[in-house]
Amino acid sequence: MGKDYYDVLGITKSATVDDIKKAYxxxxxxxxPDKNKSPEAEDKFKEIAEAYDILSDPKKKDVYDRFGEEGLKGGGGPTGAGAGGPGTFNYTFQGDPHAVFAEFFGGRNPFDQLFGNRGTSLTKRQDPPVVHDLQVTLEEVFSGCVKKMKISHQRLNPDRRSWRTQDKILEVEIKKGWKEGTKITFPKEGDETPTNIPADVVFVLKDKPHPVFRRDGADIIYPAKVSLRDALCGCTVRAPTLDGRTVTLTTSDIVRPGMKRRITGEGLPLAKSPGRRGDLVVEFEVKFPESLSSHDKLLSL
Incomplete structure (x- = not known):
């Protein structure tokens, strides 16, 4: 006769799909086994998973209902074209009963909800966030980009008791104009164990030092070095931009150290309005000579 999978689940052949699920x-x-500590619990748990695997699958259930366990496993029943038998069926339960259990409950531990108030399990708490600094160049903030970050984290195996180390690539989208300190969160990408809720992984934007510019919000500061003669007589500065162009700024005023001039709209995009941009701020640095000749002193009067 073989196994009676209906009896294993405690139901009859007239059971509906919902009845089969409720019974499992x-x-x-x-x-x-986490709840039942009897010696036969592990074998019984596997048998229940096998019964559910068969009866919840319409094709397997149909063959089992007509030909029993032997027909389902290729050991009996008529075969061949038109015979209506199991045909190519040669079923053997290869699954992990803990994986079936985890899939049925959506990866959750039902004991937390169903039995937690009886003292049989502990309430899981989420680990603190795992924070990483993510350095970006001003050019990347100017244009926007996607950074691919490789992390390694622990993930539970289907039995929900052991775990493995797994590598994963997280794609961090850097939007135009994002400020230093902006946080990008990937929920629950930290280590997973049977007793915790994985931590969130958080990337915090940090400006990478630039060889030419400094950043002030959406403004870009360009230090322009001018000679003392140019500072006194007027000068023209050719200032670079983040998109590779050059803009010209001319002043006839006396340039004092630290004096600034703005070139509107040549800075970084505004984070909340990427169509608008900050300014390119030219900050003058006057190069004073270490000494002056008499002739130069007369020219400076």
């Missing part, structure tokens, strides 16, 4: 839920929770 009841029996799996009853015999789960």
């Amino acid at each position: 839920r009841k029996q799996a929770l009853r015999y789960h």
Whole structure:
């Protein structure tokens, strides 16, 4: 006769799909090794998973209902074209009963909710965030980009008791104009164990030092060095931009150290309005000579 999978789940052949699910839920929770410490619990738990695997699958269930366990496993029943038998069926339960259990409950540990108030399990808490600095160039902030960051984290195996180390690539989208300190969060990408909720992984934007510019919000500061003669007589500065162009700024005023001139709209995009931009601020640095000749002193009067 073989196994009676309906009897394993405690139902009859007239059971509906919902009846089969309810029966598996009841029996799996009853015999789960984490709850049931009897010597036969592990074998019974596997048998329940096998019964559910067969009866919840319409094709397997149809063959089992007509030809029993032997027909399902290729050991009996008529075969061949038109015979209506199991045909190519040669079923053997290869699954992990803990994986079936985890899939049925959506990866959750039902004991936390169903039995937590009886003192049989602990409430899981989420680990603190795992924070990484992410350095970006001003050019990347100017244009926007996607940074691919490789992380390694622990993930539970299907039995929900052991775990493995797994590498993963997280794609961090850097939007135009984002400020230093902006946080990008990837929920629950930290280490996973049977007793915790994985931490969030958080990347915090940090400006990478630039060889030419400094940043002030959406403004870009360009230090322009001018000679003392040019500072006194007027000068023209050719200032670079982040997109590779050059803009010209001419002043006839006396340039004092630290004096600034703005070139509107040549800075970084505004984070909340990427169509608008900050300014390119030319900050003058006057190069004073170490000494002056008499002739130069007369020219400076």
